[in-house]
Amino acid sequence: MIGVLVSGEGTNLQALLDDGLPVSAVASNVAGARALRRAEAAHVPTAVFALEDYDDREARDLAMADWLEEHRVELVVCAGYMHLLTPAFLRRFPDRVVNIHPAPLPEFPGAHALEDLLAAGATESAATVHYVDEGVDTGVVIATEPVPVLPGDTVETLRERVHEAEHRLLPRVVRELCGR
Ligand code: GRF
Numbered sequence: 820m821i822g823v824l825v826s827g828e829g830t831n832l833q834a835l836l837d838d839g840l841p842v843s844a845v846a847s848n849v850a851g852a853r854a855l856r857r858a859e860a861a862h863v864p865t866a867v868f869a870l871e872d873y874d875d876r877e878a879r880d881l882a883m884a885d886w887l888e889e890h891r892v893e894l895v896v897c898a899g900y901m902h903l904l905t906p907a908f909l910r911r912f913p914d915r916v917v918n919i920h921p922a923p924l925p926e927f928p929g930a931h932a933l934e935d936l937l938a939a940g941a942t943e944s945a946a947t948v949h950y951v952d953e954g955v956d957t958g959v960v961i962a963t964e965p966v967p968v969l970p971g972d973t974v975e976t977l978r979e980r981v982h983e984a985e986h987r988l989l990p991r992v993v994r995e996l997c998g999r
Contacts (some may be wrong), residue, residue, distance in 0.1 A: 822892030822995065824900035829854025830982060831898035831919055831989050838863045839988035840997070844890035846883050848902050856953075864890060865981040870902070880908035887912075894996055897951060898989065901930065908936050915960065917996065919989050920982040925984055928956035933981070934972050942968050945975060946984035948992045961996075964988045976990065 820843035823832050832854050835842055845858035850867045858865045866886050873879035887895065888911070897904075897918040909916060922932035923945045929935070936944055944966045950958035964984040966978060 820844075821997065822887040822890065822895045823858075824848075824895060824897045825852055825854035825858075826901040827852055829857045829899065833857050834986035834990050835896065835898070835993060838994070840993055840999070841948055843949045844887055844892055846886065847938070848879075848900070851906055854899065870939060876902075877905045877957060879907045881911075882924055884908050884911040886962045894993070895951075895956055895959045896989070896993055903953075903955065906949060909951065909953065914950065917948055917992070918951050918958070919985050920947045920949060920956050921978065921985065923947060923963065924960055932956075935974065935976055937968070937974060937977065943969060943987070946981055946988045948988060962988060962992045 820841050822844040823835060823842055825847050826847060826849045827830055832845065835968050845863050845865045845869050847855055848869055851871060855865045868879050868883040869877055891913060895912050895916040923938050924947050927936045945963040946966065947960055947963045949960045952958040964987060966981050966984050
């Protein structure tokens, strides 16, 4: 069973759902995230683990790990989840947490990867699926799909094309990781 962590729009979650993958739980740090409505529409259980409801990040993450385990989650997919996961969480799912990132790693980590990539004059981005470790986008890369930077690209136009690549790549990789 797959658990998906989300913070925003949830188009990558939607790609997993549309692919028929066994998503049993969707958790967010953001109440009202559009991604939660996508999960509800697919009749997948959802929960919100907002930082302000817990003493600290570790307490929040342990509560989230408990909830995911209650939903028999074996693989955790971060799909636009915008908080770092604590070591306490990662120990609960050893080598079983992956993330989708919109740029090549380790070259362009972080929340502003596409801005940084365009500013650096790179000619190519890449949808990138990698294992999550304690760093910011520092885990081992599993698979990538290159996305060329086109003349006149803005962050928005490039992000749109990277998203299309993400929606192809992520379900394929998750399916392989699940042995399906
Ligand atoms: C994706 O571009 C992903 O690479 C990044 O956050 C974005 C999430 O988009 N980590 P969505 O919420 O799946 O639409």
